[in-house]
Amino acid sequence: MSSETLKRMSNERQRYDSRGRTRRKNAPPKKRKRIAFSIGMGIDLPFLIILLVLLVTGLIMMFSASYAVAYYNQGDSFFFLKRQLIFAVIGFVLMMGISYIDYHSLHHLCYVFLGLSYLALFLVLLLPPVNNVHRWIGVGGYGIQASEFSKFAIVLFLAHWGSLYYDKMSTIKYGVVPALAVFVSTAVLLVLEPHYSGIVIILLLTVVMLYLAGINTKWLAVAGVAVVIAFLIAWVTGLLSYAMTRMEGWGQALEYTTEKMWQTTWQTRNSLYAIGSGGLFGLGLGNSRQKYGYLPEPQNDFIFAVVCEELGLVGAIVILIIFAALVYRGVKIALKAPDRFGKLLGIGLISQIGIQVILNIFVITDWLPNTGISLPFFSYGGSSLVVLMAQMGVILSISRHSNIEKA
Numbered sequence: 001m002s003s004e005t006l007k008r009m010s011n012e013r014q015r016y017d018s019r020g021r022t023r024r025k026n027a028p029p030k031k032r033k034r035i036a037f038s039i040g041m042g043i044d045l046p047f048l049i050i051l052l053v054l055l056v057t058g059l060i061m062m063f064s065a066s067y068a069v070a071y072y073n074q075g076d077s078f079f080f081l082k083r084q085l086i087f088a089v090i091g092f093v094l095m096m097g098i099s100y101i102d103y104h105s106l107h108h109l110c111y112v113f114l115g116l117s118y119l120a121l122f123l124v125l126l127l128p129p130v131n132n133v134h135r136w137i138g139v140g141g142y143g144i145q146a147s148e149f150s151k152f153a154i155v156l157f158l159a160h161w162g163s164l165y166y167d168k169m170s171t172i173k174y175g176v177v178p179a180l181a182v183f184v185s186t187a188v189l190l191v192l193e194p195h196y197s198g199i200v201i202i203l204l205l206t207v208v209m210l211y212l213a214g215i216n217t218k219w220l221a222v223a224g225v226a227v228v229i230a231f232l233i234a235w236v237t238g239l240l241s242y243a244m245t246r247m248e249g250w251g252q253a254l255e256y257t258t259e260k261m262w263q264t265t266w267q268t269r270n271s272l273y274a275i276g277s278g279g280l281f282g283l284g285l286g287n288s289r290q291k292y293g294y295l296p297e298p299q300n301d302f303i304f305a306v307v308c309e310e311l312g313l314v315g316a317i318v319i320l321i322i323f324a325a326l327v328y329r330g331v332k333i334a335l336k337a338p339d340r341f342g343k344l345l346g347i348g349l350i351s352q353i354g355i356q357v358i359l360n361i362f363v364i365t366d367w368l369p370n371t372g373i374s375l376p377f378f379s380y381g382g383s384s385l386v387v388l389m390a391q392m393g394v395i396l397s398i399s400r401h402s403n404i405e406k407a
Contacts, residue, residue, distance in 0.1 A: 046329055055389075059088060065303050066079075067081070069291065069298065083380075087386050102401075103397040114182070120146035148383050148387040152391055159345035169214040175213075175215040201373070253366050266296070268364075270290050271305040271364045274289075278308040281313075282309060288309045299380040301363065301374055304360060304375050323357050330347075334346025337401065
């Protein structure tokens, strides 16, 4: 066969694609149609495994911390466990479902979530108070804490805004004003509840997101001064009267001098007793003494004190290492995301875990005032657990698109 014949046959083959259809010369590449659901390269198994280890460990410790108070108050030792298991299952199903949703679709929904968070914060102010505060929306015997949605909404908004105007985030118009408007409006609603620990968490999340988005650090310094001034004004005018009652006896739980201080520091003092009595290896799972009427509501914000008492310093450190591993893997997934939106969103969501763990440890050890900060995946609370699991689903969605080796 001659060379001219071979050349002609080669040209004929190039006119057709793999399905036998005629190719257009110099045809532009087809645009990839964005779809709502995407499997991508599969979820990140290390992240999922670490998360499930924390979830199961949290359920075990929550039951251990709660069965005594559940029996005394509810007549059923499994009362809190059964309710938390329901939320855990709902959260897991929601997490896996969200992991299949292309996280890019959240770009267009950030204002919807932000609006819903405002609506929830406003709605709780109209409902009857629970324990003298307006924080929960009652649904069928369960309480939904409105501020949990605000944390996600602010992270989502700042991830959207920071990726959209990354080159302009150093300016006042694009970097300072939008973030300030969202934070201040949310903080005002939280003050009216009141919910000061929620303000602290949202403030720290806003700072993290703005720093990652490339804002000029001088504006963060100015914002820090403004926060201090606002705190002093609120203190002088009496807006912080509820918070100041929570700060009485701060740092003096073991040095009480009056009967009032004895009562005020009761929870923190028994938290320190629990931590100290745990020693190096603990009293053993289920053997906490402080949960028997000494440590109020041990299944909630002070659950890590029971962890320290039963598992000791070694067990507590192991759990903190697992939390650190989750945050590390989450950050790694986010950094490998194909776009800036995925990076900002992933780091922002996993930062919330790290921030709450650190603040919770500081509270139970009396380094911070008793402000009611829950421990992720451990503290009893349905809305908190479900929202956290949903946020982890977003990170798993990002992992499907991340350029990271899947184990």
